[in-house]
Amino acid sequence: MKIAKRKKSKNILKYQQKGKRFSIFCLLPSFSGVMLFFVIPFIVVIYYSMIDNPINHEFVFFENFISVFNNEAFRLAASNTLKFSGIAVPLAVSLALLLAMMLNSKIPFRSHFRTFFLSPMMVPIASVVLIWQVLFHYNGLANDMLGVFGVHKIDWFKSDYAQIVVVILFLWKNLGYNMILFMAALSSIPKEILEVAEMESAKPWQIFWYIKIRYLSATILFVTIMSLINSFKVFREIFLLTGARPFSSVYMLQHYMNNMFERLDYQRLSAAAIMMSLAMVFIIGIMFLTENYFGRDVEG
Amino acid sequence: MEISLEKWQKMVKRKAARRRHVTLAKIMLATTVAVFFAVLFLMPTFLTITNSFMSQSEISANYGQVFQTTDTGGKVFISERVNLKFIPDIVSFSQYNTVLLRSPDYLVKFWNSVILVVPIVVFQLTLATLAAFGFTRYQGRIKELIFFFYIILMLMPYQVTLVPNFLVSDWLNLLDTRWAIWLPGIVSPFAVFLLTKYMRKIPIAYMEAAQIDGAGEWQLFMRIALPLCKGAIGSVAILVFIDYWNMVEQPLILISDSMYHPLSVFLSKIKEAEIGLAFAVATIYMVPPILVFLYGEDYLVEGITYQGGIKG
Secondary structure, three states: OHHHHHHHHHHHHHHHHHHHHHHHHHHHHHHHHHHHHHHHHHHHHHHHOOEOOOOOOOEOOOHHHHHHHOOHHHHHHHHHHHHHHHHHHHHHHHHHHHHHHHHHOOOOOHHHHHHHHHHHHHOOHHHHHHHHHHHOOOOOHHHHHHHHOOOOOOOHHHOOOHHHHHHHHHHHHHHHHHHHHHHHHHHOOOHHHHHHHHHOOOOHHHHHHHHHHHHHHHHHHHHHHHHHHHHHOOHHHHHHHHOOOOOHHHOOHHHHHHHHHHHOOHHHHHHHHHHHHHHHHHHHHHHHHHHHHHHHHHHO | OOOOHHHHHHHHHHHHHHHHHHHHHHHHHHHHHHHHHHHHHHHHHHHHHHHOOOOHHHHHHHHHHHHOEOOOOOEOOOOOOOOOOOOOOOOOOHHHHHHHHHOHHHHHHHHHHHHHHHHHHHHHHHHHHHHHHHHHOOOOHHHHHHHHHHHHHHHOOHHHHHHHHHHHHHHOOOOOOOHHHHHHHHOOOHHHHHHHHHHOOOOHHHHHHHHHOOOOHHHHHHHHHHHHOHHHHHHHHHHHHHHHHOOOHHHHHHOOOHHHOOHHHHHOOOOHHHHHHHHHHHHHHHHHHHHHHHHHHHHHHHHHHHHOOOOO
16 A cells, blocks of 8 residues: 555655646747847857957957946937937827727727727838938928927938937827736726725716726836837838938947947957846836835735 | 705806816827827838838839949938928839749748748747746746846846857857847747746646646646737737847848848848839838737737736
8 A cells, every 4th residue: 555655746746847847848949049149148248348359369358348338329328319319208108008999998999999009010111211301391280280289390301300300100000009008007007996986976077086907016017127128129111211420410220230230349349238138127227116016006 | 054955057068068078178189299209119111111002113213312432331410302202103022023033032031030030939939938947847946036137138238138148159150140040039938938937827726736636747837838828929029029020130240241131231231223122121020910910919919918017
């Protein structure tokens, strides 16, 4: 009896061991790929960022970082990127929330509107930049419409206004995605709570502020972070609109990195990449911490 | 103060009527705003498509100056109007005729896009379903740590990940070949993350029941995990497809030979001489994602919803 039991548990153990081995085997292709294409080269990137040049291999520690940081172009790129994100991200979050709430109210043709708002996500940016160039041309529709209000013509792509064009393109592309996230979050708010609040004659702004925003806090955070990350990718839009050498107001970090690629300046490229990844880790860390903090009081 | 029943009923009725009034006004306002946004959202796509039916001479008459180039390569403007046309004067297929039948150059670029994107979607999903199964079964501390690492990697912008990709491609002599884009795309952690999240929601009892019936791990994967994840795999496939169909940065940096560039990069370089075709090319380029969208919008929405709450 005893022996049989032991044998059985041994069998289970063996079985589990086998299962574990299989699950590791499943992970292996993906994991080795990630190691080969991201992790190992990233370690080398760290190494590159600390040597003076690829022939000498002499350690200079933070000299590359300092030289990147003091670089005029890098500073311009960093401040432009910050400025762009500072404008675009709050707009992307608040407008998306507005759209989501609109679609969650009882308007007709809701599913059609959802399709319309989501469609820019599918349309490749490369396909619509032509229209963008026509709309914001010096003699284009945007200036004509502003002209009705007596505003002088603006040279959209070759002035500080270029950022506005890029912000609009960014919003056009990203609002639908954010809206879907908000719609899901809005529909997960328990109906009873809203009904009780209404019966207690809470005003609409009170319902919005004290109930909906509280339930949405985790989603707002997530949408903010995703928009922030997407705002770093805006190089694509700018490149397609204005080419590799844009007006200085839309010279972003990626343009700077691109120049480093072209010059094969691995040291500075690595230093810039590491600084950027540190910033990202910082942002992601904040996301996780705040999600832990906020998630607790509604999820119970 | 005493209120008679009659009076009270009247008050309630009036209040209800007022509320109906307010909600009706609200809905009308919301609908107006929604229509306004819908027009803004649809206009660029719509205009691109309608303009693709203009004849080439009409295009260059209306927009010629937008795409005029000087010797320095910069775009210049002349003080003339740019006539934005919503509907072409005469519907003509001359743009399509040229693109599809007379200059195979564009079709080659289109083919480049297809051949870059399809293998990435197929193989990224294959690797990812396997890896997701690995992350789901026998979770432990080390696996959790690796999974967390995948999340961070997924959130990194291209600016950061392109540098390591470039280095590896350089070491392996893959630069200027399609492999430089295929391989990093295939091992990208995005699909792994989403599928793992989905697979972990499958009740463990399903797996255990199958195990008791004598199913091995491979059968658990093929007969339980895969069929239950079909919808999720579809959603993720759509998201991955859009992402790579839209790609610009990777080919720009990893492939210097413009022969292999996808249509997206090529579209940005269209010059005055080709402006008569540009809209047709742009329209052709957006046909595949739009078809995918029309067919799989619900999958797409579900996929996005799953992305929400990265940790959940």
